[in-house]
Amino acid sequence: MKIAIIIGSIRLGRQSHRVAHYLEQQLTDSRQETDLIDLAETPLPLLEERVGLHPELPQTALDLSRRLYAADAVILVTPEYHGSFSGVLKNALDYFYAEFSRKAIGVAAVSAGKMGGINASNHLQHVILSMGAFPLPSKLLVPEIYGAFNERHDLVNEQTSKNARKFLDDFLWLAGAIADRKKAATVNA
Numbered sequence: 246m247k248i249a250i251i252i253g254s255i256r257l258g259r260q261s262h263r264v265a266h267y268l269e270q271q272l273t274d275s276r277q278e279t280d281l282i283d284l285a286e287t288p289l290p291l292l293e294e295r296v297g298l299h300p301e302l303p304q305t306a307l308d309l310s311r312r313l314y315a316a317d318a319v320i321l322v323t324p325e326y327h328g329s330f331s332g333v334l335k336n337a338l339d340y341f342y343a344e345f346s347r348k349a350i351g352v353a354a355v356s357a358g359k360m361g362g363i364n365a366s367n368h369l370q371h372v373i374l375s376m377g378a379f380p381l382p383s384k385l386l387v388p389e390i391y392g393a394f395n396e397r398h399d400l401v402n403e404q405t406s407k408n409a410r411k412f413l414d415d416f417l418w419l420a421g422a423i424a425d426r427k428k429a430a431t432v433n434a
Contacts, residue, residue: 246420247278249316253323253334255285260390261355265322267400280312284333292339306340313344318420320351325365345378349420353385361386381419385412
């Protein structure tokens, strides 16, 4: 399967990118194809209109649309800001609809505190349903992000490592089940 991972933070000094890179490595190690989409490197202007409806869509949005269509499933990685997910991620998600339709979407949220981005992840699951996608019921929550990785960017928090393994197992199972269902529907059509 091809899995897109979206880093939903562009803030200076951000930490959520560490989780995205960790997940990318774990997926690559398990022989999954990944596409890491860093919104800091792929900036989108404030939404004027969605893909397919805007008369002069920015090239960045067209490129991102193509990459998201190619993905079988998506993982969204976000910090928690003011009790929700990041504005830059919301802006990016608002550009797309069909690109997410009927895909498994996993959520990884981080925070500096002990709650690990629970509010951000809950809000994102509602948005995922509104996009016509399937949110993974389990979430990867990374509390105290500043101590979760060492200076070499290795994950050092054993509980977070254990949670990440379960999250990826659940995510790959759901993504695989949806992919199998899509193939069966195509064959029977």
